[in-house]
Amino acid sequence: MSIRQARQHRGITQKEAADILGVARTTYNKYENGVHSPDSQTLVRMAQLFGCSTDYLLDMPHAPEPLLNALEREALHRLQSLSPENRNKALHYLYLLQLSEKDG
Structure with a gap:
């Protein structure tokens, strides 16, 4: 389905x-x-x-999954609305979160 x-x-x-x-x-x-x-x-x-x-x-073979869910779309929209400086800060924070999950 x-x-x-x-x-x-x-x-x-x-x-x-x-x-x-x-x-x-x-x-x-x-x-x-x-x-x-x-x-x-x-x-x-x-x-x-x-x-x-x-x-x-249409359930075609090798069809890609939906790109983003609703929460991911909202996060991307918020990220894109930030100033370049704050966008870089947010991306750095996400990077740190990702590192902490790998360690923990």
Whole structure:
């Protein structure tokens, strides 16, 4: 169920996905359960919403995982909004956190 996995990775509900895509929640549920297939326009919008390729949603072999979940997107957005100096400080802090996890 690649569509379900992509939605869950993004951290949104079926209702939220259906509302964003402009389809009924029952229709969206049928996409996730393989009862119906989305048309090409809906498939492209789903890929944009979930941050993945259409191949991934179609369960194609070797399709990439969704790039970022909702929390990762928020962190990246916050990082990008910082001044260059503070961005470097934040990246240095992340580096130190990563080192402490390796040690501990």
